[in-house]
Amino acid sequence: MAKVMIVDDSRMIRKALRVFLEAGNHEVVAEATDGEEAVRNYHKFKPDLVTMDVSMPEMSGIEALREIIRIDPNARVVMISSLNQKDLVVKAFAEGAKNYVLKPMSKEKTLAVIDKVLQE
Amino acid sequence: MNKKHENIILNRAISIVNSAARILNDGIVEPSFYPADFLPVKNIDLGDFASEFCIDHNCGGKVFLAASKSTVQNLSLALFGMPITDEDGEEMVQDGINEILNMIIGNAAKELEELGLNFGETLIPTKGRLTDISSSSTQYQIGVPTEVGELSFVFSFNNSKAVK
Numbered sequence: 675m676a677k678v679m680i681v682d683d684s685r686m687i688r689k690a691l692r693v694f695l696e697a698g699n700h701e702v703v704a705e706a707t708d709g710e711e712a713v714r715n716y717h718k719f720k721p722d723l724v725t726m727d728v729s730m731p732e733m734s735g736i737e738a739l740r741e742i743i744r745i746d747p748n749a750r751v752v753m754i755s756s757l758n759q760k761d762l763v764v765k766a767f768a769e770g771a772k773n774y775v776l777k778p779m780s781k782e783k784t785l786a787v788i789d790k791v792l793q794e
Numbered sequence: 795m796n797k798k799h800e801n802i803i804l805n806r807a808i809s810i811v812n813s814a815a816r817i818l819n820d821g822i823v824e825p826s827f828y829p830a831d832f833l834p835v836k837n838i839d840l841g842d843f844a845s846e847f848c849i850d851h852n853c854g855g856k857v858f859l860a861a862s863k864s865t866v867q868n869l870s871l872a873l874f875g876m877p878i879t880d881e882d883g884e885e886m887v888q889d890g891i892n893e894i895l896n897m898i899i900g901n902a903a904k905e906l907e908e909l910g911l912n913f914g915e916t917l918i919p920t921k922g923r924l925t926d927i928s929s930s931s932t933q934y935q936i937g938v939p940t941e942v943g944e945l946s947f948v949f950s951f952n953n954s955k956a957v958k
């Protein structure tokens with residue numbers, strides 16, 4: 675079981691990920707609706723893993739990822755993206771993201787990616 | 795509106811609806827798209843919930859995705875494995891249709907770019923009739939039947955803007 679922070683500006687996606695993670699016996703310790711809140715919450719809650727939406731208002735997922743990696747070079751961040759955001763996902767990997775999940779995401783695929791990252 | 799303009803609009807619409815088919819095909823009947831159904835209309839009733847997306851620079855072109863509350867709730871379950879219940883409230887339903895349109899447009903982006911469009915990412919929740927569209931725009935509607943209800947795509951183009 676891992677402590678996970680969900681970062682997404684969509685209420686529906688946050689709810690879906692929470693449902694998936696709790697079904698996989700992980701604990702959602704924090705949520706954030708933008709990159710700035712994600713960085714603040716990372717300091718506060720120190721999750722084992724972060725799911726990060728690529729596009730968000732205020733501070734983007736890539737910028738938040740960069741900040742989190744700067745704070746914790748061992749941070750495990752999984753990007754959540756749409757099909758047209760492949761370039762951003764490649765950029766995220768260069769910034770230190772561990773893996774990604776494409777929308778629409780299924781519970782099985784999401785948990786498989788998260789479990790793989792946690793085991794690495 | 796000339797034939798070339800109509801063909802460009804039709805190509806754009808096909809790209810977007812085909813993207814919807816690819817997304818919706820996961821467990822839902824693939825929607826059928828008949829070009830004969832693509833007719834210019836005015837004063838379209840968007841139904842319960844809708845989202846507006848800019849598919850042309852300066853929003854000279856927009857696409858609206860409209861669906862009933864129950865269709866959005868069922869689509870969320872089918873696409874994400876997550877139900878949206880009445881307890882979640884209307885905000886969640888609106889969020890759901892925003893996400894669905896965002897995904898569909900994301901999938902269509904490549905085809906739209908190949909058609910020479912600079913497609914935007916403005917996602918504006920919209921409800922009710924399209925009465926705020928001025929007389930200088932033309933609207934086309936495609937109904938897309940699925941197992942969980944009908945989706946309506948409405949394409950609106952400002953006639954005064956140059957079309958590539």
